[in-house]
Amino acid sequence: MKKYYLLKITCWAFLIMSTFSCSSDLNFDQVNDLKLQPVVEGNLSYFNVAATDFLADNGSEYNLVLDSQDFDIFRDRYLNDYLQKADLHFEITNTINRAFKADILLLNDNDQVLYTISFDIPASAGTPTVISKMEIFENAKLQLLKNTRKLQFALTVKSGPAFNSNSTGNLILRSSATVYLEIE
Amino acid sequence: MRKIIAFFFVLISLNCFSQNKQLLYNFTSVPQSLMTNPGADFKYKYYFGVPLLSGFSFKTASSGFSAYDLFANDGVDFNQKLRNVVYSTSRRDHAAVNEQIEILNGGIKLGDWLDNKGYLSFGLYQEFDFFSYMPKDLAILALDGNQNYIGKSFNLADLSVKAEAVTVLHLGYHKNLSEKLIVGARGKVYFSGFNATSTQNSGSIITTNSNTTVYNQIINSNLELKTSGVSKYTTDEYDGDVAGDIQKQMLFGGDLGLGFDLGFTYYPKKNTQITASILDVGFVNHSKDVENYTLKGYYNYQGINPDFSNTDDPESIYDDFREAIPLDTLYTKYTTWRPVKLNASYQYSFGTATDEDCVCIAGEKSYKNAVGAQLFVMSTPRTPITALTGFYRRNVSDKLHLKATYTLDSYSYTNIGLGLSADIGKFNMYFMADNLLEYRDVSKANSLSFQFGFNFIFKDSNEPPYSQ
Numbered sequence: 334m335k336k337y338y339l340l341k342i343t344c345w346a347f348l349i350m351s352t353f354s355c356s357s358d359l360n361f362d363q364v365n366d367l368k369l370q371p372v373v374e375g376n377l378s379y380f381n382v383a384a385t386d387f388l389a390d391n392g393s394e395y396n397l398v399l400d401s402q403d404f405d406i407f408r409d410r411y412l413n414d415y416l417q418k419a420d421l422h423f424e425i426t427n428t429i430n431r432a433f434k435a436d437i438l439l440l441n442d443n444d445q446v447l448y449t450i451s452f453d454i455p456a457s458a459g460t461p462t463v464i465s466k467m468e469i470f471e472n473a474k475l476q477l478l479k480n481t482r483k484l485q486f487a488l489t490v491k492s493g494p495a496f497n498s499n500s501t502g503n504l505i506l507r508s509s510a511t512v513y514l515e516i517e
Numbered sequence: 518m519r520k521i522i523a524f525f526f527v528l529i530s531l532n533c534f535s536q537n538k539q540l541l542y543n544f545t546s547v548p549q550s551l552m553t554n555p556g557a558d559f560k561y562k563y564y565f566g567v568p569l570l571s572g573f574s575f576k577t578a579s580s581g582f583s584a585y586d587l588f589a590n591d592g593v594d595f596n597q598k599l600r601n602v603v604y605s606t607s608r609r610d611h612a613a614v615n616e617q618i619e620i621l622n623g624g625i626k627l628g629d630w631l632d633n634k635g636y637l638s639f640g641l642y643q644e645f646d647f648f649s650y651m652p653k654d655l656a657i658l659a660l661d662g663n664q665n666y667i668g669k670s671f672n673l674a675d676l677s678v679k680a681e682a683v684t685v686l687h688l689g690y691h692k693n694l695s696e697k698l699i700v701g702a703r704g705k706v707y708f709s710g711f712n713a714t715s716t717q718n719s720g721s722i723i724t725t726n727s728n729t730t731v732y733n734q735i736i737n738s739n740l741e742l743k744t745s746g747v748s749k750y751t752t753d754e755y756d757g758d759v760a761g762d763i764q765k766q767m768l769f770g771g772d773l774g775l776g777f778d779l780g781f782t783y784y785p786k787k788n789t790q791i792t793a794s795i796l797d798v799g800f801v802n803h804s805k806d807v808e809n810y811t812l813k814g815y816y817n818y819q820g821i822n823p824d825f826s827n828t829d830d831p832e833s834i835y836d837d838f839r840e841a842i843p844l845d846t847l848y849t850k851y852t853t854w855r856p857v858k859l860n861a862s863y864q865y866s867f868g869t870a871t872d873e874d875c876v877c878i879a880g881e882k883s884y885k886n887a888v889g890a891q892l893f894v895m896s897t898p899r900t901p902i903t904a905l906t907g908f909y910r911r912n913v914s915d916k917l918h919l920k921a922t923y924t925l926d927s928y929s930y931t932n933i934g935l936g937l938s939a940d941i942g943k944f945n946m947y948f949m950a951d952n953l954l955e956y957r958d959v960s961k962a963n964s965l966s967f968q969f970g971f972n973f974i975f976k977d978s979n980e981p982p983y984s985q
Contacts, residue, residue: 369596373664
């Protein structure tokens with residue numbers, strides 16, 4: 334008799350528990366919808382060239398200075414896949430009393446120019462000249478950025494008062510990138 | 518990449534642990550209470566558990582969020598739910614799973630019925646542990662990037678996670694030193710099936726505004742993931758049965774460790790009982806199939822900056838970064854410590870079953886009721902987890918024992934648990950579950966645990982063996 338009593342209690346306990354127990358509708362497949370969309374801010378480029386940097390040792394003037402840098406971030410297969418859009422922000426400040434043309438060339442592996450970002454920079458007349466520009470790379474244009482492996486910077490000095498060792502002022506580029514990624 | 522992230526969140530959302538067995542602790546009508554206190558006041562002639570069914574326990578816990586928050590089938594975009602969870606939790610929130618299954622368990626009294634030579638208990642069980650803190654800063658970085666967080670230092674120490682599976686072979690001994698004091702100890706040999714530990718991380722990722730370059734961007738990384746018994750499953754060539762191979766590895770191929778439990782039960786008065794135990798003071802030495810991955814270094818990213826005055830070789834940012842913070846694989850042995858658990862209880866008993874002529878039966882069994890409090894503390898990679906339990910125990914009859922608990926811990930303030938142990942002849946069965954209120958909707962539970970098992974118990978008696 335006692336055994337039945339025990340069994341009864343046990344059964345009741347579990348019956349009650351299972352009756353009250355329930356679970357809301359869960360769907361674990363939702364993990365497949367996981368999509369990370371981070372927006373990353375980063376430095377793109379910076380230079381600060383003094384007026385005297387355009388003077389050669391013999392006192393003559395360079396009217397074109399060039400430098401190339403590797404740009405191989407998108408060599409990374411994953412980053413290349415994840416990249417959806419990139420906004421490149423540029424800000425050039427000129428305190429030199431000469432006008433410039435600045436070009437940033439996007440080159441591929443074979444040094445072919447894929448895209449050129451150009452700036453016409455007026456001379457400074459006592460106050461700094463500031464030029465801002467934003468280049469948005471998305472859709473077809475984005476592919477150009479993804480194929481870029483090198484950046485070439487070219488500064489062309491336009492005509493104006495000749496430089497000498499007492500020339501003052503600087504040409505400064507500050508540039509950043511806003512990179513939109515999508516990781517699925 | 519996606520697989521790794523998905524796996525991580527599924528694991529976390531399993532709402533996993535804390536190993537607090539507040540119902541089983543000191544529930545001395547169940548042999549498995551010896552596993553939570555080797556000095557428990559449990560007397561027997563001998564007992565053995567039904568193989569594989571003597572003890573099963575499962576515990577999941579997560580502070581700060583529940584499975585429902587992440588996986589509710591409510592039409593809300595999963596990424597939005599994930600974002601809500603990440604932003605509503607803190608780096609102190611954690612998720613844990615602990616699962617134990619006894620393969621063999623048994624015990625025997627030493628000497629004959631008159632002797633006081635103590636009791637042996639022994640067995641083999643498997644245990645799986647997962648513990649992770651909320652990697653909050655890294656999750657924000659992955660979800661939203663740094664755009665809205667210029668000036669914020671993302672803390673890499675937020676990443677703290679470990680997982681392991683061990684098989685434990687144990688042998689315990691407890692003895693009545695006097696009528697008032699029982700002490701016990703248990704030695705353990707751990708066979709590690711696999712281990713993955715990443716709990717010693719530090720460093721930061723920070724972007725601040727700068728006067729020269731647009732940003733000052735610094736990555737200071739000191740990340741390390743130690744693994745043993747895992748690497749062979751992650752190679753491309755492997756095509757076997759992971760679960761099966763890990764099972765084999767847990768007994769024969771894995772790493773070895775040693776540990777012990779200690780405990781006592783003390784009766785200052787007949788109706789008052791104090792117990793305490795410390796469990797799993799031990800280590801596992803990982804030396805086989807070890808692969809440790811590190812990302813350590815310092816990198817200050819300034820951009821792709823031309824240098825018009827020199828015609829030097831172009832620098833590669835990509836290579837610079839990889840050289841500054843290289844992904845290294847090391848094969849050095851390492852040691853992990855088992856999570857140490859501390860239990861203590863105070864119990865007051867009242868209401869004797871036979872208060873007529875003779876209250877002559879020794880021990881707590883003569884009381885029908887007991888109330889008391891229990892304390893549980895467990896070590897984690899950061900601050901220990903603490904839980905406080907109040908309980909009421911009722912011995913309905915010699916054969917039916919009930920225990921009800923109310924537990925306060927970091928997971929909930931409404932944790933009510935119920936345990937039941939019933940003897941039918943020599944056959945003993947027990948069922949215990951906590952967070953009963955959460956069973957209204959288990960998907961919204963922050964913590965759930967249950968234990969059950971079946972044993973055969975042959976009671977110790979004060980009678981000579983052949984007098985019955």
